[in-house]
Amino acid sequence: MANPLTMIFGSRNDRVLRRIKKTVTKINALEEGMKALDDDALRAKTTEFKTRYEEGESLDSLLPEAFAVVREGGVRAMGMRHFDVQLIGGVVLHEGNVAEMRTGEGKTLVATLPAYLNALSGNSVHLITVNDYLASRDAAWMGKLYNFLGLEVGVVKSGQSQEEKRSAYSADIVYGTNNEFGFDYLRDNMAFSMADKMQGQLAFAIVDEVDSILIDEARTPLIISGAAEDSSELYRKINTLIPRLTRRSSEEAEDGDFVIDEKQRTVELTEDGHELVETMLIEGGLLNGDDSLYAATNLGLLHHVNAALRAHNLFQRNVEYIVQNGQVVLIDEHTGRTMPGRRLSEGLHQAIEAKENVNIQAESQTMASTTFQNYFRLYETLSGMTGTADTEAFEFRQIYGLECVVIPTNLPMKRKDMNDLVFMSKEEKLEAIVEETRTIIENNAPVLVGTASVETSEELSDYFKKANIEHKVLNAKYHEQEAEIIAQAGRPGVVTIATNMAGRGTDIVLGGNLEAELASLDDDGAKEAARAAWEERHQAVLDAGGLHIVGTERHESRRIDNQLRGRAGRQGDPGASRFFISLDDNLMRIFMGNMAGVMQKVGMERGESIESRMVSNSIERAQRKVEGRNFDIRKQLLEYDDVANDQRQIIYSQRDQLLAGEGVEEMITNIRADVIHSGIDRFIPPMSVEEQWDVSGLEQYLKTEFAQDMPVATWLDEDTNLHEETLRERIVASVQSTYDEKSSLMGEAMRQIETQVMLQVLDGLWKEHLQTMDQLRQGIHLRAYANKNPKQEYKREAFELFEALLERLKQEVVRILSHLQIKRQDEAELIERQRREEAARQKLAFQHAEASVLSEGEPSAEAQSAQSAGATQQPVVRDAPKVGRNDPCPCGSGKKYKQCHGALG
Secondary structure: OOOHHHHHHOOHHHHHHHHHHHHHHHHHHOHHHHHOOOHHHHHHHHHHHHHHHHOOOOHHHHHHHHHHHHHHHHHHHHOOOOOHHHHHHHHHHHOOOEEEOOOOOOHHHHOHHHHHHHHOOOOOEEEEEOOHHHHHHHHHHHHHHHHHOOOOEEEEOOOOOHHHHHHHHOOOEEEEEHHHHHHHHHHHOOOOOHHHOOOOOOOEEEEEOHHHHHHHHHHOOEEEEEEOOOOHHHHHHHHOOHHHOOEOOOOOOOOOOEEEEOOOOEEEEOHHHHHHHHHHHHHOOOOOOOOOOOOHHHHHHHHHHHHHHHHHHHOOEOOOEEEEOOEEEEEOOOOOOEEOOOOOOOOHHHHHHHHOOOOOOOOEEEEEEEOHHHHHOOOOEEEEEEOOOHHHHHHHHHHHOOOEEEOOOOOOOEEEEOOOEEEOOHHHHHHHHHHHHHHHHHOOOOEEEEEOOHHHHHHHHHHHHHOOOOOEEEOOOOHHHHHHHHHOOOOOOOEEEEEOOOOOOOOOOOOOOHHHHHHOOOOHHHHHHHHHHHHHHHHHHHHOOOEEEEEOOOOOOHHHHHHHHOOOOHHHOEEEEEEEEEOOOHHHHHHOOOHHHHHHHOOOOOOOOEEOHHHHHHHHHHHHHHHHHHHHHHHHHHHHHHHHHHHHHHHHHHHHHHHOOOOHHHHHHHHHHHHHHHHHHHHOOOOOOHHHOOHHHHHHHHHHHHOOOOOHHHHHHHOOOOOHHHHHHHHHHHHHHHHHHHHHHHOOHHHHHHHHHHHHHHHHHHHHHHHHHHHHHHHHHHHHHHOOOHHHHHHHHHHHHHHHHHHHHHHHHHHHHHHOOOOOOOHHHHHHHHHHHHHHHOOEEEEEOOOOOHHHOOOOHHHHOHHHHHHHOOOOOOOOOOOOOOOEOOOOOOOEHHHOOOOOO
16 A cells, blocks of 8 residues: 555655656756857857856856756757756756656766756766777767767777877766776876876766666676686696586585585585595695695695686686687676676686686786775766666665756656566577567567576577578677677567666667668768668557567666666556566576475476466566575675775875875874874883883884984983983984985985885885775674674774784885985886886786675575475475366366466467
């Protein structure tokens, strides 16, 4: 029953829309005035707005006029006028919210409104998309409008030089991918000078496909790493051992050498497995006969064994990765795209390379890392657009502080979403999909078949070939052709198989993409003929019921399913969608295993299916459980990274201060005094008597650390009134005086040397610290066995490690500067050049690493109860012999079996 207050006052979404519609009314009132301006006068509005902003007028007060200018500019530069619902979307984005807009509602055009407005402040606006193709396409497409209004547009892409990126980031509007923005942030914080920094201020960002970027991609951190030692031979040797291990047959059984938890994606050795692996390692000469795999000296060996186990049992070829040109290339589970250059961490990628017998690349050391959550929260204002955000509204609000506003469609939705069809086996399901597709294309309607993996798309393609059904395949292996294929996917009778359609960014136009066709024609007559042919095709598809979506299985996220459905029914077009499911599908097998019993008891024949809203609801409940678990994983990753983020911000702030040359001399002086005092404490304990002092030890320490012979014993003999405090001050002053003499010979050049030395030490220690933090995080979940809270333990130890880092930083910087022998005025430049050369020799990898460590913790309560919840929601099934088609249905509905759970697909 609806909330009475909501019935009276409307939902929060309704109230937000009512408020924004008043602003839209103001924008509409300005339209005629903008139309009356010539092009130069309209363009001059940009300069006028910038001046008014500098004089103190807020962007909010400029919004109605600015949006009216953009709308008129869109008409003149591109022949596109913003609808009222697009203006609403623009206001929602400007206010720092997530705008949920259905596919085909023109999200790309909506972004121009807040982007133009916020660029008036003088800060660059970042528009973030899911791939380089869309970034380039949108920048070229919308660039006509921005340029017409006097703004510059830049595109940030992978493979650009530092100079090209710096130029792109200096533009008013900057397009790029989430990975590139995130990695550039990390690169900026590895820079050797302020001139090397590219990104500038993080002021306003609009994230396209915001759910894909801030939700799906947020499960794993961004890592820049450098190659470490080569242990490829060890990977190969251990790879040969894994096939000799056997999997435990069931959860209750005690056989087998290892256990797989498919829900948690973990694999662990059993006791028998440990013994067998140790025996094999001894036989292979990798382990001493009296040694154990768990000895402290063999933890590296255990790391390799675990990586190989996971590579063989959790990662399938053509599902999680493909082998392309002799390399293991990962596949994005959410978009179906290959991710060249992206590598798994913790030696897992090398283990997969050994498994596939391709060249093994060296393991890597973390140089810098962050998460998308913490990166995007650095923006002063963050906003986003998507076709499906409402299912993740809670997470957007809790993690990013973003409210979701559902924008009404410009035209009513006409798509029919039909109930799922459930089959006993994958083979039966695929046969049914072939027949359904044949029926649809006989009526002249186009079909888009969505698959969850490359493997399924290729298998289904084989079925279509056998049935002589022409089709195109769009997946991670052929994405270069995707724009061309999608352009024609709406033609009558065309069949397209596509791996997860999320993030494709291209609308499927009924009848085919006319603009793409016209772009290839020069002759006016040919263009007119093409338009007429398109009108005919368009009408034929409309008459056939529009685009039909066929899903080959349910994804673990309802949102991904909704994205697939959303390809049909754009801008009020007709359309239909249906998912075909088998008991072999991962979601069904793991969370709804008892469904097999139901279907067997009702005596289903081969090829028959169950169609029931009750079944569809049960599947959606299972999806909610998985979504709950995935949210827990992302939240846990963030909780751990928040600890590292506090440290990261301190280090990056310190680097910026050093690069800017702010107060370096004073900083070094204070550090030196701290180091001297803590050093003296070791030999002259505070509040101690002189007999307890280790004077000779102190003299040796001062000589070793500060390169100074200081006659402390003589000072004490000559002056009986020389107290501890006075002695400390005298030592500090003496060390400082000697350093000042050396410094005076170099003048201001000494500040540059101090900066370079401190940067070099800081960067080296930070890299080591990141590696130590990685190792700490990998083993921290084991503290739970000692009845300790892993997160609290992680925070405590991370704090201690960071304090130790700062202490080492002080000591090493002071020691190096004290011993430094300066021979040339350009010493600082030499240090910087040497560091640049070392960095150039080191091949950096930019990876969106697997967050395996955090997924090893306990599953959420929701995830743990997923299977039982699925079980309790099924229809009650009576024990009975095989049911005839005219008999009452065993589910107790009162209907005949053939009209209920025995209904044919």
